[in-house]
Every structure is written in structure tokens, then in C-alpha cells.
Amino acid sequence: xxxxxxxxxxxxxxxxxxxxxxxxxxxxxxxxxxxxxxxxxxxxxxxxxxxxxxxxxxxxxxxxxxxxxxxxxxxxxxxxxxxxxxxxxxxxxxxxxxxxxxxxxxxxxxxxxxxxxxxxxxxxxxxxxxxxxxxxxxxxxxxxxxxxxxxxxxxxxxxxxxxxxxxxxxxxxxxxxxxxxxxxxxxxxxxxxxxxxxxxxxxxxxxxxxxxxxxxxxxxxxxxxxxxxxxxxxxxxxxxxxxxxxxxxxxxxxxxxxxxxxxxxxxxxxxxxxxxxxxxxxx
Amino acid sequence: xxxxxxxxxxxxxxxxxxxxxxxxxxxxxxxxxxxxxxxxxxxxxxx
Numbered sequence: 001x002x003x004x005x006x007x008x009x010x011x012x013x014x015x016x017x018x019x020x021x022x023x024x025x026x027x028x029x030x031x032x033x034x035x036x037x038x039x040x041x042x043x044x045x046x047x048x049x050x051x052x053x054x055x056x057x058x059x060x061x062x063x064x065x066x067x068x069x070x071x072x073x074x075x076x077x078x079x080x081x082x083x084x085x086x087x088x089x090x091x092x093x094x095x096x097x098x099x100x101x102x103x104x105x106x107x108x109x110x111x112x113x114x115x116x117x118x119x120x121x122x123x124x125x126x127x128x129x130x131x132x133x134x135x136x137x138x139x140x141x142x143x144x145x146x147x148x149x150x151x152x153x154x155x156x157x158x159x160x161x162x163x164x165x166x167x168x169x170x171x172x173x174x175x176x177x178x179x180x181x182x183x184x185x186x187x188x189x190x191x192x193x194x195x196x197x198x199x200x201x202x203x204x205x206x207x208x209x210x211x212x213x214x215x216x217x218x219x220x221x222x223x224x225x226x227x228x229x230x231x232x233x234x235x236x237x238x239x240x241x242x243x244x245x246x247x248x249x250x251x252x253x254x255x256x257x258x259x260x261x262x263x264x265x266x267x268x269x270x271x272x273x274x275x276x277x278x279x280x281x282x283x
Numbered sequence: 284x285x286x287x288x289x290x291x292x293x294x295x296x297x298x299x300x301x302x303x304x305x306x307x308x309x310x311x312x313x314x315x316x317x318x319x320x321x322x323x324x325x326x327x328x329x330x
Contacts, residue, residue, distance in 0.1 A: 025316035028329050046297060061288040065296045072300060113307055121296040128289045223304065230311055233329060237318035240326035 026233035034226045041219030045212070053212040062128040067212045069121040071220035072114045073143075077181055078224060079111030080150065084178035087171035098239070099232070101167035104174055106231035108153050110224060115147045138187040139195035146180045153177055163239055 049067035056063035086104035089095045122140070123133040134140065157170045188195055205213070287293065324330055 025312055025319045061293060064293045068296055068300050117300045117303060120299055124292040124296045128292050234311060234315040237322060240322045241318055
């Protein structure tokens with residue numbers, strides 16, 4: 001670890017190769033290119049969704065909200081499934097690694113964000129189609145329940161303790177929470193709510209409308225990959241800073257203790273800065 | 284396009300989603316950059 005303490009100011013590190021090449025933070029050449037492709041896809045989605053695709057015979061122009069509402073819901077489902085798969089990979093001893101836990105946490109946060117967009121865009125669409133922003137029908141209620149469950153998952157991740165304890169408890173919760181997804185998905189078949197049923201699988205749209213929807217799905221999938229790469233690296237940096245912070249706090253504490261003298265004049269018998277960490281100390 | 288029905292809701296849904304994603308991405312990259320300044324290359328295997 002080449003990190004150094006600089007008085008009370010905290011930590012410093014020499015510029016990395018990435019920073020010297022203008023790729024500081026969590027970026028790489030791949031994520032930059034992926035970001036550019038995603039931006040092109042978003043521009044394409046906006047152009048097709050708002051200007052090229054035709055209005056629907058029944059819903060008229062409000063159908064344009066489908067090209068953003070459905071991809072956000074798809075992305076949230078994808079993110080929560082990735083969270084569950086990564087959590088299972090962490091719990092399985094042969095593949096246990098904190099990287100899986102970070103991927104799970106990153107994916108869940110992205111999923112919660114896009115679930116929120118799903119609820120907001122769905123409410124706007126509902127205000128046009130149903131004349132109200134919200135009804136307590138099966139699809140909307142189960143979706144709201146899924147949203148709240150994953151907010152709880154993110155809260156559980158922040159309960160404190162070691163990285164391993166965080167990974168264990170959140171992995172178990174992720175495997176339980178993902179069971180709600182089939183409930184949400186099939187709610188439109190099981191309870192026949194106000195929310196419309198499957199659009200693509202039932203082949204109720206075609207042509208430019210279907211193409212615009214697929215542009216949205218592909219673009220949002222690319223966006224998810226881009227966000228996931230950056231977010232899980234950010235979580236790795238947070239863990240590293242937390243670990244280094246604990247190391248530095250120990251060094252500072254020893255330094256303070258070694259300069260404190262007993263009333264009789266003898267100093268405390270504490271190891272000098274840089275000495276071995278006490279048993280049970282941070283790695 | 285000019286006479287689009289429900290323009291407020293349609294444009295609103297695009298603006299909220301894309302604006303929200305942009306704000307989240309900006310916040311994430313800014314925080315990552317600050318964190319990256321505090322750790323060495325060993326903790327950034329992707330660089």
C-alpha cells in the first residue's frame with residue numbers, strides 16, 4: 001500500500017497511469033467508448049421515440065412514453081436479477097469474493113433508480129390513459145413493493161460492520177427479494193389489473209413502434225453496463241478508503257498515545273507509528 | 284410533432300428519466316474521482 005499520511009489532512013496518492021492519460025476515477029478506455037455508444041443510442045431513442053415513430057390508433061401520442069417506460073422497467077428487472085446472481089456467487093464458497101458483493105450492491109442501486117423512473121413515467125402515462133396518476137392495482141402495488149424492498153436492501157448494506165458481514169447479510173436478502181420479480185411480472189396475468197398486459201410477447205405492436213422499443217431496450221442495457229462498471233469500481237474505492245482510514249486512525253491513535261505521558265513521567269507503552277496493528281485490527 | 288397530444292407528459296417522462304440518469308452519472312463520476320485521489324494504483328486494478 002503506497003498510501004501516505006499527511007499530517008491531519010488525510011491521504012494522498014501519486015497520480016496513476018490512468019490519471020496521467022486523462023482517465024481518472026473509475027473510467028477506462030472501454031467505458032469511455034461504451035459511454036459514447038450509449039449517448040448515441042439515447043439520441044437515437046429520443047429521435048425515434050418522439051419524432052419518427054407513429055402515434056398509436058388508440059393511445060395516440062401518449063404511446064411515446066412506452067419507449068422510455070418499458071426500458072426502465074426492463075433495466076430494473078435486469079439489475080435486480082444481476083444482484084441476485086452476484087449474491088449467490090458471493091455465498092458460494094468456490095467463487096466467494098467481495099467483488100461479487102460490490103457488483104450486487106452497485107446493480108441494486110441502479111435498479112432502484114430505474115424502478116423509481118418506472119413508477120414516475122408509469123404515473124405520467126396513467127394520468128393520460130386512466131385519468132389518474134395512481135391506482136392500487138396488482139401491477140402498480142407489487143412494483144411499489146419491489147421498489148421499497150430494494151430500498152431496504154440498500155439500507156441493510158449500510159448497517160455497518162466488516163465488508164464480509166455486509167456481504168453475507170445483503171446476499172441473503174437479495175436472494176429473497178428477487179422472488180418478488182415473478183410476482184410483479186405475472187401480476188398482469190394472474191389478477192388482470194388496470195395495467196395493460198404484455199405488449200411485445202403478445203405481438204400487439206409492430207413496425208416502427210417495435211423498432212423504437214428495441215432501440216430503447218438495447219440503449220438502456222448499454223447504459224446499465226456503463227453505470228454498473230463505474231458504480232462497482234466506486235464501491236471498491238469506498239471500501240479501500242474505509243480500510244485505509246482505519247489504518248490511519250490506528251496510526252494516529254498510537255502517535256497520540258506515545259506522546260502522552262503518565263503523571264509519574266513515564267509514557268504509555270504503545271507501538272510507534274507504522275508498527276503492527278493490534279489483533280483484530282483493520283486489514 | 285408540433286401538435287403532439289399530451290406533450291407535457293411525454294416530454295416530461297423523457298426529461299425526468301434522462302435528466303435523472305445524467306444527474307446520477309455526474310454525481311457518481313464526481314465522487315469516484317474524489318475517492319480515486321485518496322488511494323494508490325494498487326486499489327484501482329482497472330487503471
